Amino acid sequence: MKIVGVMGPGSNHAKPKDLEYAYEIGKLVGKSGSALLSGGMSGVMEESARGAKEVGGLTIGIGPTASKSEINKYIDLPIMTGMQSGRNFINVISSDVLVFVTVGSPGTLSELAHAIQMEIPSIVIGASEHLQHYIKELSATKVVFVNSLEEIESNLHLFLEKK
Amino acid sequence: MKIVGVMGPGSNHAKPKDLEYAYEIGKLVGKSGSALLSGGMSGVMEESARGAKEVGGLTIGIGPTASKSEINKYIDLPIMTGMQSGRNFINVISSDVLVFVTVGSPGTLSELAHAIQMEIPSIVIGASEHLQHYIKELSATKVVFVNSLEEIESNLHLFLEKK
Amino acid sequence: MKIVGVMGPGSNHAKPKDLEYAYEIGKLVGKSGSALLSGGMSGVMEESARGAKEVGGLTIGIGPTASKSEINKYIDLPIMTGMQSGRNFINVISSDVLVFVTVGSPGTLSELAHAIQMEIPSIVIGASEHLQHYIKELSATKVVFVNSLEEIESNLHLFLEKK
Amino acid sequence: MKIVGVMGPGSNHAKPKDLEYAYEIGKLVGKSGSALLSGGMSGVMEESARGAKEVGGLTIGIGPTASKSEINKYIDLPIMTGMQSGRNFINVISSDVLVFVTVGSPGTLSELAHAIQMEIPSIVIGASEHLQHYIKELSATKVVFVNSLEEIESNLHLFLEKK
Numbered sequence: 203m204k205i206v207g208v209m210g211p212g213s214n215h216a217k218p219k220d221l222e223y224a225y226e227i228g229k230l231v232g233k234s235g236s237a238l239l240s241g242g243m244s245g246v247m248e249e250s251a252r253g254a255k256e257v258g259g260l261t262i263g264i265g266p267t268a269s270k271s272e273i274n275k276y277i278d279l280p281i282m283t284g285m286q287s288g289r290n291f292i293n294v295i296s297s298d299v300l301v302f303v304t305v306g307s308p309g310t311l312s313e314l315a316h317a318i319q320m321e322i323p324s325i326v327i328g329a330s331e332h333l334q335h336y337i338k339e340l341s342a343t344k345v346v347f348v349n350s351l352e353e354i355e356s357n358l359h360l361f362l363e364k365k
Numbered sequence: 366m367k368i369v370g371v372m373g374p375g376s377n378h379a380k381p382k383d384l385e386y387a388y389e390i391g392k393l394v395g396k397s398g399s400a401l402l403s404g405g406m407s408g409v410m411e412e413s414a415r416g417a418k419e420v421g422g423l424t425i426g427i428g429p430t431a432s433k434s435e436i437n438k439y440i441d442l443p444i445m446t447g448m449q450s451g452r453n454f455i456n457v458i459s460s461d462v463l464v465f466v467t468v469g470s471p472g473t474l475s476e477l478a479h480a481i482q483m484e485i486p487s488i489v490i491g492a493s494e495h496l497q498h499y500i501k502e503l504s505a506t507k508v509v510f511v512n513s514l515e516e517i518e519s520n521l522h523l524f525l526e527k528k
Numbered sequence: 529m530k531i532v533g534v535m536g537p538g539s540n541h542a543k544p545k546d547l548e549y550a551y552e553i554g555k556l557v558g559k560s561g562s563a564l565l566s567g568g569m570s571g572v573m574e575e576s577a578r579g580a581k582e583v584g585g586l587t588i589g590i591g592p593t594a595s596k597s598e599i600n601k602y603i604d605l606p607i608m609t610g611m612q613s614g615r616n617f618i619n620v621i622s623s624d625v626l627v628f629v630t631v632g633s634p635g636t637l638s639e640l641a642h643a644i645q646m647e648i649p650s651i652v653i654g655a656s657e658h659l660q661h662y663i664k665e666l667s668a669t670k671v672v673f674v675n676s677l678e679e680i681e682s683n684l685h686l687f688l689e690k691k
Numbered sequence: 692m693k694i695v696g697v698m699g700p701g702s703n704h705a706k707p708k709d710l711e712y713a714y715e716i717g718k719l720v721g722k723s724g725s726a727l728l729s730g731g732m733s734g735v736m737e738e739s740a741r742g743a744k745e746v747g748g749l750t751i752g753i754g755p756t757a758s759k760s761e762i763n764k765y766i767d768l769p770i771m772t773g774m775q776s777g778r779n780f781i782n783v784i785s786s787d788v789l790v791f792v793t794v795g796s797p798g799t800l801s802e803l804a805h806a807i808q809m810e811i812p813s814i815v816i817g818a819s820e821h822l823q824h825y826i827k828e829l830s831a832t833k834v835v836f837v838n839s840l841e842e843i844e845s846n847l848h849l850f851l852e853k854k
Contacts, residue, residue, distance in 0.1 A: 279400055279442070281444055284454065284458060295431045295445040296444045
């Protein structure tokens, strides 16, 4: 089964628009037949899992703690690491394709950095102009910046077919 | 969804009897409605996943490498860590209940040690007399030593109900 | 003993100017009386350790592999993780102060991201305009962008005094 | 510089005799010219570091948390992982030789298991009869069981010379 990682801020950094996107992206992933993977916590991680469950998808949460009690309720399979943000590398390399819902928090940035490093196909919505320019300076060839859910959907299917 | 970890040697250390047990345990886990988690590689990890798939179960492999190409073909969801045997701690704390198929390799021993430390209910088949005595010296209260598949099944259901 | 992490690309991404800076920064750290920590490999990691050793400093390398044979020869204390780039989080949280020699590779970017997240005081030389603007968008309060060795030295002493 | 790991229980599991041994072993390691590495916390980890410092040795602590505030005061170089007991694998593979002060807690057992797996030369004092017999069943070729500080000292020098 293919795994699509959805990366984005927890409730401390997420904006209302991020959460709306996360929910819709969760539904896209759920419908695609791939499992949805996230960091298992709040904010984008919770809303994307909620979206996936609503359409019958399967959800995985790679938790930063050792206790499942902190994982959001839309996660079917909590994988616990006890590694704090050291688990971000695991989020990335476990995903066949990644979708980033803005890169407005340093945790999400660390995941985008690892995605570029490990060459995991990545779709990014809501990136600032400066981030987009900077990422181009890194010669990242597998990062696509998009502006709409439609573009996420088409790129997601394109990337999943290639895998 | 509950997760049952099945721990045991890879093909380099596994004996024929270990593999037979692994396959049957995989079927038990698959039928229980819990997901089966293992280290994703060969030997006990492969046979237990094969058993679970045969009865329609869901299988997770926590891989020691970064590349999914090394994961056995009965794993539905490969979670990659790139951590070598450092991932053994993740195997343990992600499981609600653990089943050990002999503890005849040091890798499996590290997992039993972490299970005792983190107080994850554990069922062990095929443990030597000396290991059983030693584990008792550690005052491990959640480790059950058994001698048959029937005992695994009854203890597995008991532990899953309590969770 | 305080620890100063020096982060930057390996020989595959490092430019001649990066290596010159790394060597001089290594000397600054060595003279400061703090231990120098890096990822232990080639490029900036090797040149900074060489600089520190030349002035009698102590050097630590947090290696991505399990074998010490791959660590550069200027490292006194190789700490092995077997975690690939998952060890980047360890590099960051083990350092009292960080110095970044350009952020022109995704591995170094992951370390800057974790530094912002964990609020480790960080000095960055050679950052592009776009990166600087983007980092400001993240409201990172402990990142200082500089253009000269003199500025690195003064900020390093300032940050070390505060610790 | 060579690194000698000293593994043993924290203050919750350590007995008075363990702490006495730890202190004396710390002095042996400090005098040997190797750095002493431990898990950085209390009990055996603290007493061994205290012994090493008393004779002018260098001490490294691989901490389970992300914050240096929890590391004992005899540690010169706190390396933080934020990985809880997942850091035990790092303790082992970073050491050229290991000394175990009893194996009476599951955390220490996980380290002995990884030492056997990774074939790190290991000296164990205070092991029970059952543990000794069990470890022999694992065909561990680099584990030496001893009963006195003199035997630790002679084996330590033997192992360090071979490295």
